[in-house]
Amino acid sequence: xxxxxxxxxxxxxxxxxxxxxxxxxxxxxxxxxxxxxxxxxxxxxxxxxxxxxxxxxxxxxxxxxxxxxxxxxxxxxxxxxxxxxxxxxxxxxxxxxxxxxxxxxxxxxxxxxxxxxxxxxxxxxxxxxxxxxxxxxxxxxxxxxxxxxxxxxxxxxxxxxxxxxxxxxxxxxxxxxxxxxxxxxxxxxxxxxxxxxxxxxxxxxxxxxxxxxxxxxxxxxxxxxxxxxxxxxxxxxxxxxxxxxxxxxxxxxxxxxxxxxxxxxxxxxxxxxxxxxxxxxxxxxxxxxxxxxxxxxxxxxxxxxxxxxxxxxxxxxxxxxxxxxxxxxxxxxxxxxxxxxxxxxx
Numbered sequence: 001x002x003x004x005x006x007x008x009x010x011x012x013x014x015x016x017x018x019x020x021x022x023x024x025x026x027x028x029x030x031x032x033x034x035x036x037x038x039x040x041x042x043x044x045x046x047x048x049x050x051x052x053x054x055x056x057x058x059x060x061x062x063x064x065x066x067x068x069x070x071x072x073x074x075x076x077x078x079x080x081x082x083x084x085x086x087x088x089x090x091x092x093x094x095x096x097x098x099x100x101x102x103x104x105x106x107x108x109x110x111x112x113x114x115x116x117x118x119x120x121x122x123x124x125x126x127x128x129x130x131x132x133x134x135x136x137x138x139x140x141x142x143x144x145x146x147x148x149x150x151x152x153x154x155x156x157x158x159x160x161x162x163x164x165x166x167x168x169x170x171x172x173x174x175x176x177x178x179x180x181x182x183x184x185x186x187x188x189x190x191x192x193x194x195x196x197x198x199x200x201x202x203x204x205x206x207x208x209x210x211x212x213x214x215x216x217x218x219x220x221x222x223x224x225x226x227x228x229x230x231x232x233x234x235x236x237x238x239x240x241x242x243x244x245x246x247x248x249x250x251x252x253x254x255x256x257x258x259x260x261x262x263x264x265x266x267x268x269x270x271x272x273x274x275x276x277x278x279x280x281x282x283x284x285x286x287x288x289x290x291x292x293x294x295x296x297x298x299x300x301x302x303x304x305x306x307x308x309x310x311x312x313x314x315x316x317x318x319x320x321x322x323x324x325x326x327x328x329x330x331x332x333x334x335x336x337x338x339x340x341x342x343x344x345x346x
């Protein structure tokens with residue numbers, strides 16, 4: 001049976017879009033230990049970033065960054081991809097796995113600030129202020145909501161910290177996210193830390209890799225894909241963690257596939273009955289592993305439950321983790337899915 005996640009984590013998962021590498025939006029070596037950005041004011045500062053109705057002004061590169069949980073790895077992975085791991089004094093993001101070699105291990109080595117998380121599974125107000133951050137990153141506005149026990153943006157400003165909410169996260173619903181938003185996050189961090197050249201290098205390489213894949217699958221019949229999280233419940237039905245809209249669909253399109261449940265909801269996720277799922281032809285599964293060490297087992301379970309699916313008859317599935325969300329590594333997801341669904345093109 002699917003596992004019901006805490007409401008806070010589920011809300012943030014919807015924002016997810018979650019994460020990351022050092023080259024081409026993707027690289028085999030992580031750069032978490034590299035030092036980057038100016039520690040003092042100088043060329044390129046001040047930097048002004050418009051973010052969810054606020055203007056954040058940076059007179060120098062942040063030196064004490066706190067990354068909130070948000071059931072994401074987009075923010076921490078973006079910082080690592082840009083070589084800014086040494087700026088992080090507390091990170092709460094982790095999936096325990098990644099499409100990027102060494103990424104999960106690099107995240108695990110980051111300091112956590114020895115924070116005791118609150119009931120919303122994130123950094124409570126008092127602990128946040130005590131960390132003395134000069135920049136706090138949150139996946140959505142949820143992370144700065146006083147009702148959830150968090151420090152507000154105004155409180156953090158008064159304590160000397162700038163704040164940043166990731167693209168499309170202002171209203172906690174990321175159904176309109178695209179790959180371009182991953183690039184926006186990279187660019188914003190590049191500007192804030194004065195490493196825009198690194199951000200642009202990642203973006204350029206990512207665009208090229210995605211364009212190369214898209215060219216190979218162009219004109220081919222698009223398999224009808226069901227994309228869902230493993231063993232997770234977000235609503236009232238048995239299949240309530242099925243992807244409907246968001247960056248996922250942009251990635252599928254570039255990989256030469258189509259989301260069979262795209263119109264099943266106006267928000268990021270569809271809440272589907274078992275009967276609805278059984279009555280739909282699914283050519284392939286894309287299984288998203290959120291804190292699941294064995295997503296392949298979940299795909300196999302579904303194939304036994306729905307043997308009538310074309311996907312079950314051909315055993316066609318792909319497992320992904322951080323590259324499917326808002327991430328500097330969306331190119332990895334595009335390529336991985338395309339190679340599985342269109343092997344003849346590679």
